[in-house]
Amino acid sequence: MELTTRKFWSDYWHSKNEEFEKPVKQDYIFTPLFREMLSGMNFKDACELGGFPGTFSIHVKRDLGVPCSLVDYFIDDALLHRFLQANNLASDALAWKEADILVNEPAHQTYNFVFSIGLIEHFENTSEILQSHAKYVKPGGRLLIILPNFTGINGWFQRRFDRENYNKHYIPCMNPVLLKNTLFELGGKHVQGGFLGNFSIWLENYPSQPLWVKMFFKSTWFAGKVFTKLFGLNNKTTAPYIWVACDF
Numbered sequence: 001m002e003l004t005t006r007k008f009w010s011d012y013w014h015s016k017n018e019e020f021e022k023p024v025k026q027d028y029i030f031t032p033l034f035r036e037m038l039s040g041m042n043f044k045d046a047c048e049l050g051g052f053p054g055t056f057s058i059h060v061k062r063d064l065g066v067p068c069s070l071v072d073y074f075i076d077d078a079l080l081h082r083f084l085q086a087n088n089l090a091s092d093a094l095a096w097k098e099a100d101i102l103v104n105e106p107a108h109q110t111y112n113f114v115f116s117i118g119l120i121e122h123f124e125n126t127s128e129i130l131q132s133h134a135k136y137v138k139p140g141g142r143l144l145i146i147l148p149n150f151t152g153i154n155g156w157f158q159r160r161f162d163r164e165n166y167n168k169h170y171i172p173c174m175n176p177v178l179l180k181n182t183l184f185e186l187g188g189k190h191v192q193g194g195f196l197g198n199f200s201i202w203l204e205n206y207p208s209q210p211l212w213v214k215m216f217f218k219s220t221w222f223a224g225k226v227f228t229k230l231f232g233l234n235n236k237t238t239a240p241y242i243w244v245a246c247d248f
Contacts, residue, residue, distance in 0.1 A: 008168070009074040013052065020082045024058045029197050029241070030117065030146060034064055037144050037245060043112035047071060047136055049101050050119035053083045057094050062087075066113060069095040071136075101132045110136055115144040126173040127182050134186055137248045143188070144245045146196065149174055152237040153224065154201045161213055165204050179244040188246030195239035199224035202240075 013019075045067050048057040052072040061068040075098040081091050114136045123129040130145070137143050150158050150166065151174050158166040173179065176193045184191050201221055203209065209217070228238050 006074050009052075010076070013074070013076065013079060020053060020079050021086050023087050024055050024062070026059075026063050028056075028059065030056070031059070031063075033144070033146075033196065033243060034060065034115075037115075037142055038064055038066060038113065041112070041142065043141075045069070045111045046113040046115070047111040049114065049116040049133060049136065051117065052076075053080055054094055054096070056115070056117055058084075058087055058089065060113075060115075061094070062089075069097070069111070071097045071099055071101060073100055074098065101136075102128065110138045110141070112138055112141045113144070114141065115146070117146045118148060120145060121147045121150075121169045121171075121173055123173075124170050126170070126178070127186070130179070130182050131186055134183075134188070134248060139248065142245065142247050143183070144243065145179070146241055146243045147174065149195060149236070149239050149242050151175075152235075152239065153199070153220070154240050157201050157203060157217065157220075161209060161217075162203050162205050174242055176242055176244060179242070180246075183244060183246045188248060191244070191246040193242070193244030195234055195236060196241040196243045197239050198234065199228040199238045200240040 043066050046057075046060050047069045048054065048060070048071070050072050051057055051070055052075050054070045057068040057070045060066050075096060080096065084091055084093055114133060116133060120126065120129045120133075133143055133145065148169070149155065150169055150171055155166070155171070158169075176195065180191045180193050201217065201224070203217065206214065206217065224238065227233070
């Protein structure tokens, strides 16, 4: 069962109008992991699932040198073209397809490297959504999945101050051991994963929060950054993301 609808994503992205004017950065929190996944593999193509408007598709193509396609349940042509233009790219710089990845066959084709960021947690059947990822991977290819971690401090903020957004996420899937075991059962090889990133918290509805919440949020963010920098913690409580990867 999906926890979001096409209308939700349409409303969400049309509310983020300014995001389509921003150029894609050359370095993200996920960039070292991407480089590790791609190192020495000589992959010829890649595909991002559920990645509209294609931020990381562009990043993988432009900065990591692997041609990338985009498949998503919701793609708005006009917004996508604006985003490509903001990045000085032609309208055909990315191959893309609007499709439901839960259908029986790949909507586009299969690829050497398949990845998704912030997708699987919007589905309640974790095994099914992971299997739908696997069908896009060529034999000998690699799959990388990244999702937010709402089981620690960041999740507490989401649950306490943005329950509507929190409820659109399937919290039980935010478990690296569960995800690794599921990928192994689906035929994945060299399965790996864990928690990712230094301390961070966020709220989608931060601008509408009262002043005391904003002050509490900022003080927690600052204290968490200092604490984890000093002690080097990266675990369920502090890490903002989870990742898993495997070969097929």
